[in-house]
Amino acid sequence: MSEGAKPAAIEVSDTLRPPADPLRFKEYMLMLYPRFSAVEPPRWPPDVFALSIAPLWKSASYAAVLNHWPAQQDSSVAWSDLAHKLGAGWRKVWNQGSVPAEVLEKWRGAFADTSFPLSELSKHQNQCQLLLELAAIADEASVGLGIPVQEDLSPEEEQFQDHGNELLSDQHQHGASLCEQLDLSRLRVLPKMHCPQSGLTIRSFSHHLALCFGDEIKPMWYQRRLSVDSAFNLLVVPWPYVVIPRQFRSCDPLPEELSNIDPENFGFFTVDHPDGADDVAEKIEKILEAARNLIGDIHGVVLPELSLSDTEHKKLELALNKRGTFLVAGVGIPGDSAHHPANEVRVSFPTYDRVTQHKHHRWKLEEHQITQYGLGSRLDPVIQWWEHIAVGDRRLGFISLLPWLVATVLICEDLARPDPVGDLVRAIGPNLVIALLMDGPQLKERWSARYATSLADDPGSSVLSVTSLGMAKLSRPRGSTATGNPVVAIWKDAKSGGPVQIDLPQEHHGIVLSISRLNDEEWSADGRGDGATSGYPALTGVHPIRVEGMGV
Amino acid sequence: MIRLNDIDSATLATIAQYQQLPTQRKHTLVGRLSDQAKPIGLILIGDEPENPSAEAVEIAKDFREWTLRNRKSRSSVKAVSAAKAEPVLVGVR
Numbered sequence: 328m329s330e331g332a333k334p335a336a337i338e339v340s341d342t343l344r345p346p347a348d349p350l351r352f353k354e355y356m357l358m359l360y361p362r363f364s365a366v367e368p369p370r371w372p373p374d375v376f377a378l379s380i381a382p383l384w385k386s387a388s389y390a391a392v393l394n395h396w397p398a399q400q401d402s403s404v405a406w407s408d409l410a411h412k413l414g415a416g417w418r419k420v421w422n423q424g425s426v427p428a429e430v431l432e433k434w435r436g437a438f439a440d441t442s443f444p445l446s447e448l449s450k451h452q453n454q455c456q457l458l459l460e461l462a463a464i465a466d467e468a469s470v471g472l473g474i475p476v477q478e479d480l481s482p483e484e485e486q487f488q489d490h491g492n493e494l495l496s497d498q499h500q501h502g503a504s505l506c507e508q509l510d511l512s513r514l515r516v517l518p519k520m521h522c523p524q525s526g527l528t529i530r531s532f533s534h535h536l537a538l539c540f541g542d543e544i545k546p547m548w549y550q551r552r553l554s555v556d557s558a559f560n561l562l563v564v565p566w567p568y569v570v571i572p573r574q575f576r577s578c579d580p581l582p583e584e585l586s587n588i589d590p591e592n593f594g595f596f597t598v599d600h601p602d603g604a605d606d607v608a609e610k611i612e613k614i615l616e617a618a619r620n621l622i623g624d625i626h627g628v629v630l631p632e633l634s635l636s637d638t639e640h641k642k643l644e645l646a647l648n649k650r651g652t653f654l655v656a657g658v659g660i661p662g663d664s665a666h667h668p669a670n671e672v673r674v675s676f677p678t679y680d681r682v683t684q685h686k687h688h689r690w691k692l693e694e695h696q697i698t699q700y701g702l703g704s705r706l707d708p709v710i711q712w713w714e715h716i717a718v719g720d721r722r723l724g725f726i727s728l729l730p731w732l733v734a735t736v737l738i739c740e741d742l743a744r745p746d747p748v749g750d751l752v753r754a755i756g757p758n759l760v761i762a763l764l765m766d767g768p769q770l771k772e773r774w775s776a777r778y779a780t781s782l783a784d785d786p787g788s789s790v791l792s793v794t795s796l797g798m799a800k801l802s803r804p805r806g807s808t809a810t811g812n813p814v815v816a817i818w819k820d821a822k823s824g825g826p827v828q829i830d831l832p833q834e835h836h837g838i839v840l841s842i843s844r845l846n847d848e849e850w851s852a853d854g855r856g857d858g859a860t861s862g863y864p865a866l867t868g869v870h871p872i873r874v875e876g877m878g879v
Numbered sequence: 880m881i882r883l884n885d886i887d888s889a890t891l892a893t894i895a896q897y898q899q900l901p902t903q904r905k906h907t908l909v910g911r912l913s914d915q916a917k918p919i920g921l922i923l924i925g926d927e928p929e930n931p932s933a934e935a936v937e938i939a940k941d942f943r944e945w946t947l948r949n950r951k952s953r954s955s956v957k958a959v960s961a962a963k964a965e966p967v968l969v970g971v972r
Contacts, residue, residue: 475896475946476946478950479950482899482900485897485898485900488893488896488897489893489897489908492889492892492893495889496885496886496888499885549888550888550889550892552892552941552945554941554944554945648880678883678938679882679883679888680882680883680885729949730949
């Protein structure tokens, strides 16, 4: 700067940001539903549920509304009875293209003024109360959607269920939703099995409907038959019994994949499936037979992540289908120069098409895990190794089996990562989560038990995680020279205390888990009980299975 | 071997469970089914398909039993404390 020159003046605007242009209530409603009308609600309860609960969520008004609740009734019982009665009435008239008069009145009141910024919704107490009432009545109307029916219904109610089933099954392109008018790219509503009993979130306000945002993952809803009364048996086979370091190897990315990757710090690995010297299907059939001799009916077989090749899976699937037993198995498919290897779970029920779901997250192997599994000569421990799989097709299947049982299956990392799977699992609250792992022993102190405990707490799911005996034995925590304890599974549910470790005794080949139904009352934050219809699968038997003459 | 696709699966569950649907609706639902699932749907709505396979008859029977079983097993409040006992390991150790 030359002597005597003045520094240039710094222009400071009066405001840090441009003039405020906040999202207004009406704008938000039109964003969710371009045909939104403040005087005419949609006829279908899940649509009304979505449009009522979403602004309460978006504006965070749902917590404040409880400060003046119930809005008009003297007690929670009176509110609960009213919501139940109005919901039941709605089921009977929806097909006439109308909503009950009380619902219409509440709708018009709830949206009487939509001119203000949405963030100020909590200041409009009456509107908030009406929105919550609408959401609750729609929730009551939607009881049983997506799950097998338990009670005798009226003809009108059967038509209601039929319509819900039809909407839900129209999922081929964009995933499932119960909404009739709302486009799936804006919002979706799915059946719900658990209302969280701790904390206060938007999920605390409904028993039967789940509000789901985002298209990051496609939820899929499948209906399958499981013919049992109140309990069923799962045969867990922790196959393979042996995993060797040579199965792990580094691999190249696809030609145009991540060309900026720094090979000094990052790499890809894959896990080779051993050549099929063993006839896995034959072995598992023998284990199943032994299990039947000991326990009786075995309804399903569960195998860990990457336990089978495609060929092995097809053979086993066929064999189990003939026996009327379902199969949940992790399958690995090798990649080639143009395709990633696949790491997927396949759920096969007799007489149904198979459900296939890919893993959503890549496993990252770092130094401590490389040491834990003794892979130091196979994968350089100074490099971070990412599992070389495709993660593009993100779907999460929910399998409706019984009135008290909706199950979902996760693969390894998907249990640990909060998104995109975690939010959806917490919203829907499946009764049973089966996690297929390629992991060390399933000890109470380890990560799988922590995440299982988290899901048991909220939303209340029972969680079974299963790893292979081979991986459990390969795992040697740092400093230990002992062979890992073969704890191949862990069970955690919301009602039975701490996680239960399930080990495979020496010379045994599988474990049958007897899983029984317990019911308990759940309460929504607005004070409605569910009549103790919430199902909690509970572990009520652990039976190791041994096949004479079969090696381990 | 019969393999029900997702539409078959949802539709047959509807037909099996909701017997009071209008006849026209039942036939519309059967019309959505794949060729292999159609005989099952027809059996479930009380029509008689031509020469249904033994497998189709068996699956229709399964759907009926599943529906009845679900209705019999209505929920009831059970003592949750029953689950608080550690499961007993049978056979070894």
